[in-house]
Amino acid sequence: MSVIYLLITISIFVAIAFFIAFVIAVKSGQYDDDYTPSVRMLFDDELAKKETRTPEVANSIQKIETEE
């Protein structure tokens, strides 16, 4: 019977946890600039690819592809 107390308490705690996450997000300035991150997100892949594919890696990738 008293399980309802437990469940509701848990649900409130979950809600509070999300609320705290929100406050931390605001405090760290995530809501100050809502445009740049959306663009930045798309860059990371581009850069990583460039960095990892040094000429040697690129060559070996090509080799593997041609062998197949």
Added chain:
Amino acid sequence: MDTQNCFHCGLDIVAEAEIVFDEKTFCCNGCKTVYEIFSLNDLTCYYDFEKSPGATPQDIKGKYDFLDNESIVSKLLEFQEDTTAIVSLSIPHIHCSSCIWILENLQRLQKGISSSQVNFPEKKVRIIYNSSQVSLSTIVYLLSSIGYEPYISLENYETAKQNIDRSLTYKVGVAFFCFGNIMLLSFPEYFEVKEFWLDSYKPFFRWLIFALSLPSFLYSGSGYYVSAYKSIKSKMLNIDVPIALGIIVMFSRSVADIVFDYGSGFFDSLTGLIFFMLLGKMFQIKTYSFLSFERDFKSYFPVAVTRINADTSEESVPVYDIQKGDRLLIRNQELIPVDGILISEKAAIDYSFVTGEAIPINKNSGDKVFAGGKQIGEIIEMEVLFSVSQSYLTQLWSNAVFQKKVEQRHKSITDTISRYFTAVLLFVAFTAFSYWVFIDVNEAFNVFTAILIVACPCALALTAPFTLGNILRIIGKQKFYLKNAMVIEQLAKVDTIVFDKTGTITTNKKSNISYEGKSLSEPNLILIKSILRASNHPLSRMLYDFLPEMGKVKINDFEEITGKGIQAEVEGHFIKIGSEEFCTSSLSVSSTPPSEKVGERTSVHIQIDGEYYGKYVFKNQYREGLEQLFKSLNAKYQIKVLSGDNAGEKAALEALLPAGTELIFNQKPEQKLEFIKQLQDSGKNVMMVGDGLNDAGALAQSNVGISISENVNVFSPACDAILEASQFQKLDYFLKLSKKAMRVIKMSFALSLLYNIVGLTFAITGNLQPLVAAIIMPLSTITIVSFVTLMSNYYARKLE
């Protein structure tokens, strides 16, 4: 691939100047160099995100020498400890995703930069670097060399750091948290299931809801209590009084309900109300982070200038440290920060920041030069007469107008209506109370609180924020940027419009040069341009910029005759460029040009091999659509034109403007301010449209100050709104739209009053159940919000 445009900056390429590098075409060496830097560092991705995103790097030799001065640098830095330093630089050129990408990869171009982050809406880049490996001046030079020259002004010098107010975001978050959870927990009560299981948990749910409502009631709603208290104290009832009253009554009644077990209370409506109203507040605030409406002379002035010490050594000193009697060195394109006496033989000073006048003024040794001018041409020396704050221009800011808080001057339409609303509401509540008191004392209290709850002007309070917020966005898209929503109400009230002349109704773009006379062949143009290249006279420079890019030829026997013109021999032709007298002397009578009719126009005459060809005329060009605009405005508004210039253009203006337009010339900045004040004293609502710093006083004094700007990113004095110059002819549309916005608000007020009447009938008869309140409240909110959004969009489209 399109060969017509530069691969880097996208400008048209002139065939002769085309540079091909790495199979790509560039318009100039500067663009090519930037491409080279990028390709060397494997950063050509820059060109993938956006087509030709770059800007041609400008020559900045010596401009940032002051960054070698440690004490100046430390004032500009946001943070500095040991070797780690952080600096925020504002870069006007930031405009696309390529810009973000390159600026966030600066560490690959320069050792010592550890990371950089772009804030796109604010057009700023925040760079973290190691100050032992790289200096700020190196970073600034690097940025400039890739076409991203930062804008550093005196403003940066004082406030390196600013706190952002995030309280509204927190409040909305808290309100939504409470609202959402309470709604969920209220569900059992809505269905009123008469079940033992639910019934036995009622107190638990109710007290939980009570606990959840506390943060919303105490924190999120706090702004309304403060505002209501202030408004009562100043004896001016604003809309926040009935709102605060409603919230408090709602809360107390709900607490009483659950304590005495009368019912579930109105906590759901209460938190919903607070959430929606805060949402409206948030919607109304549309900030253009990259613009600043609070600018004064500090945003124009440099951080430091070069001082010549007694031992002739040069030194960068902060502008505030300049003393009377100091000798300063001003380079090409540098701003003169203080009033002084010119020591060098001659100077050409461009006062376009101050007056909007683009044609530079010539000064000779011993002449007074005023702060705010820009030197064009060679390096000059000057002696300081006044310190920065005592200079002619900067003194304007000591006027009382600049100390006043704007918000206190105006009363909004919502406040005006709520004054009556509050009175009527209290009257109804007390009448109903005194009626019920004779029937049932308990019920009387119920009715009394129910009235205050249901009449809480939620819809009324939402009308204006959503209408004005929406209009703000609509006109923001059309490049008319308002400081806040209040400006729309002020726009609607305007009855007198005062225009500044130079730079406002005339454009200060350089293309307003026209040629009159015998047509010049292309070889002749090449000759003229080649000679102009050698001259530093401001008019020569402007004409040089105006003539299309062409080949160069070698010139001989170049001579510049002060006050007359220039002459030279090129490829066997003898060419004279200069004043009329200079070019028409030694001419045979037959080829004498028709003499000038209007003496006010500035012109440059051309003579080739003893034959007079014609003249280039520098005109004050009026903005496009000006005549049409004035015609339509004249029907509804009183129009006046103020000018700092002499009356030279009076005849031309009178022909252009509708009859009866008042024209006033020779106005100093203080006189402009005074003029606006006098108009206001005679009961007018004045809108001032200006551009230069000399209008700053008038803009601040007027009810609505609109600043016209050719480039909204950089220059505009403090004002209520910034209008991009290309949209000037739309001014009439914006004014009309603001009036329609007020109409929409009034219509929607009527609608929300209707809801109030329906709610009140429930309340007065003593039938207001929590469920009824929970339905009426969101319903009215949604209808009002959608009504005003649709209507304001409809008017915006219809008027166009």
